[in-house]
Amino acid sequence: MSYTYSNNFIFSGKMKMADLIMFDYRLVLILERFNIKLGFGDKTIDEVCIENEIDTQFFLIITNTFHNKEYFPGQELFKLNPLWLVEYLKNSHRYYLNEKIPYIIDLISQITSSSNQKESKLLTNFFYEYKTELEEHMKYEDEFVFPYIQVLKKFIDKEIDKQSLPNYTIYKFVNHHNNIEEKITDLKNLLIKYFPAPDNTFLLNKLLYELFELEADLNNHTRIEDKILIPLVQTLEETNNLEK
Amino acid sequence: MYKPLKKPIILKNKSIIIFEQSEIIKAGLEEIINGQPEKFLLIKQDANSNIIDQIAEHKPNIIIINPNLLPSGSYDKLKQLIDPEIETKLLGIIYAYYDENTIKLFDDVIYINDPIEQILEKIEDITKTKQEKETEKTGIKLSEREIDVLKHLVKGLSNKEISDQLFISPHTVISHRKNITHKLGIKSLSGLTIYAVLNEIVDKSELESYLSNNES
Numbered sequence: 001m002s003y004t005y006s007n008n009f010i011f012s013g014k015m016k017m018a019d020l021i022m023f024d025y026r027l028v029l030i031l032e033r034f035n036i037k038l039g040f041g042d043k044t045i046d047e048v049c050i051e052n053e054i055d056t057q058f059f060l061i062i063t064n065t066f067h068n069k070e071y072f073p074g075q076e077l078f079k080l081n082p083l084w085l086v087e088y089l090k091n092s093h094r095y096y097l098n099e100k101i102p103y104i105i106d107l108i109s110q111i112t113s114s115s116n117q118k119e120s121k122l123l124t125n126f127f128y129e130y131k132t133e134l135e136e137h138m139k140y141e142d143e144f145v146f147p148y149i150q151v152l153k154k155f156i157d158k159e160i161d162k163q164s165l166p167n168y169t170i171y172k173f174v175n176h177h178n179n180i181e182e183k184i185t186d187l188k189n190l191l192i193k194y195f196p197a198p199d200n201t202f203l204l205n206k207l208l209y210e211l212f213e214l215e216a217d218l219n220n221h222t223r224i225e226d227k228i229l230i231p232l233v234q235t236l237e238e239t240n241n242l243e244k
Numbered sequence: 245m246y247k248p249l250k251k252p253i254i255l256k257n258k259s260i261i262i263f264e265q266s267e268i269i270k271a272g273l274e275e276i277i278n279g280q281p282e283k284f285l286l287i288k289q290d291a292n293s294n295i296i297d298q299i300a301e302h303k304p305n306i307i308i309i310n311p312n313l314l315p316s317g318s319y320d321k322l323k324q325l326i327d328p329e330i331e332t333k334l335l336g337i338i339y340a341y342y343d344e345n346t347i348k349l350f351d352d353v354i355y356i357n358d359p360i361e362q363i364l365e366k367i368e369d370i371t372k373t374k375q376e377k378e379t380e381k382t383g384i385k386l387s388e389r390e391i392d393v394l395k396h397l398v399k400g401l402s403n404k405e406i407s408d409q410l411f412i413s414p415h416t417v418i419s420h421r422k423n424i425t426h427k428l429g430i431k432s433l434s435g436l437t438i439y440a441v442l443n444e445i446v447d448k449s450e451l452e453s454y455l456s457n458n459e460s
Binding site for chain 1: 428429430431432434435438439441442443
């Protein structure tokens, strides 16, 4: 199948997994978060998911959401197990914090070491600020939101009683959800428009590119939280008479 | 461990000294200059000391001077007044006839009939570097007012404090902020600070100390 990029195509389980990646190469990142390794031959998405013990519907919802901004899963959303989402989002956090951010920091230090200007220090400082914000945002999710969802699931499965639930609802997460994209947008604009170009423009261009990619990834991450995770958990709270 | 950007950065303002024998005119100029404390610092002239000594002592950025008071004699005496490190600028106050050669000695001249806006503009423009004037021509985005607001923001002032400083409503401050963000594409305070430094709206030397304080 030849590569064409279209935002209106909805993926289905009967497709070959290989064709999926050929269709939208960025989905390689998603595979990583599902711990699906390459080398699956001509198997369909259904087959690969079963082999990796992943719910196919869930996999398709995530990939379609990633590929198409207008996509909304509809009623299948409410059949999802929230723990799958928690695991997926945790893997995403690991990717940002352990891979992407360190890589960008390394790029920046390469840029700053080859040019001694004050602008380089500004750049480094600014990105470190952003990194801290991002880490705090994820830390909040890791420490409050995800454990809550895990306990909530136990309650729904009647493994624990109501008293064991923490004093938390997903509504608190909605309010806490701050705007982490602001600084990246600022940084992109600064690099494109106002930063004096260093001698090694290749590195600066690469940095800019990485920032665009990180931003898109994070936007997608937020969309999954806003459009899938939060409605799902809210519904679970309501149907279990837990809304406050 | 890196600490977030919170230390206020002190802005450079230009120091000005006025040499003018008419009390009325001098008072008028002082009033105009003191109305812009963020931009200009007025150095009090000492009646008992001569001009050359005062300039050597205070090293002002701008000398506003009536041609009558110029050290008599040649252009060389005048050149002595100019400090190459500070790039002192000479601004003449003209309300009598002077020949073209005298007028040419100055970087710019203020006429007694100039409106206040124009006088301020002349004083501001006189110290602008060639690069700043270049970028102005290519249409740099921010208006004077927006630059004022930006300076104060970067200094760490709140919207309310800025509105007090500039004698405008908080609503106007917010409106300026929105325009700044819209024009530059930069929203966060840290980002705006970087822009301000890169465009020399804020002083480099102050930034050095800020940067070294945050090195950890």
